[in-house]
Amino acid sequence: MSEQSRRAQxxxxxxxxxxxxxQRLFAERGFDGVTIVDVAAAADVAVQTVFNHFATKEELYWSERTPWVVGPETAVRERPAGVPALRALREHLVAAVADHVEGLATPEGRRxxxxxxxxxxxQSAERELVHETERRLRAALLEAWTGRGAEEPRPVRPEVTAGLVAATWIATTRVLVTEPRDPLPAPEDVPGLAAAARELAAxxxxxxEADVTEQFVRGRPPVAAEVLRAC
Structure with missing residues (x-):
């Protein structure tokens, strides 16, 4: 192994x-009850070493816990050939909702x-991560509809449609995954809640998806609010 590889390892x-x-300290004492100095002492490293790896305490808390931030974007960008972006996104979000709710039965999810x-x-940091998810998804949808080899049919106004889809679909997902956790259910109740969440999400x-696809033909942005009121 080279010296560079050893340093990286x-x-x-x-x-x-x-x-x-x-993350062990956060679980034991609560997030606000732990300082970076506490983390450095418990890890037997310098405070600056902690900051060399994590810019903020919030980043330290969320590290390795946010695959959901890039999940929707990845579902669109890496969809199989011939699969429309919205279908790939829908299938990903339905599965993600169920997975998140099912996680409420695990010790890690409950912590x-x-x-x-x-x-x-x-909570504020989580909301910012949700906004980042939305921004990433908007860019992925816009690429799917206007980039090289863009799929057909596509929106007449792709910028507007991408923004509306990202905002509406991510907001819907957030409600579906956060509502079951307040109050935190008993572990034995989680499977039923997850099944209900999956059904509602679907x-x-x-x-x-049907509303947005219809607008591809009509040439106007999707009327998401009308769809939600009809549910």
Missing amino acids: KKALTRAHVRETA LVTVMGSSPGL RLFVRL
């Missing part, structure tokens, strides 16, 4: 050690909800 191990130590519920700062996104 050591850096990765240090980052993982700091992250695991911090995440409990720690977040006691920290306004974490119905909502099928309607939203």
Whole structure:
């Protein structure tokens, strides 16, 4: 192994050690009850070492816990040939909703909800991550409809449609995954809640997909609010 490879491996191990130590402390004391100094001491590293790997305490908390931020974007960008972007997005979000709710039965999922519920700062950080998810998805949809090899049919006004789809579909997903966690259900109740969430998500996104696809022909933005009122 080269010296450069050894340094990279050591850096990765240090980052993982700091992250695991911090997340254990957050679970034990709550997010607001732990400082970066506490994390450094428990991990037996310098405070600056923590900051070398994580710019903020919120970033440290969310590290390795946010595959959902890039999930919708990836579903669109990496969809199989011939699969419309909206269908790939719908299928991903329906599965993601069920997965998130099912996670409420696991110790890790329950800790995440409990720690977040006691920290306004974490709740604010989560909302910013949701906005980042929306921004990424909008860009992916716009690429699918206007980029090289753009799919057909496509919206007459792709910029507007991409923005509306990203905002509406991600907001819908957020409601579906957060509503079941307040109050936190008993683990034995989670499978039923997850099944109900999956069914509702499927119905909502099928309607939203149909509405948007219809606008490809009509040449006007999707009327998402009308669809939601009809559910």
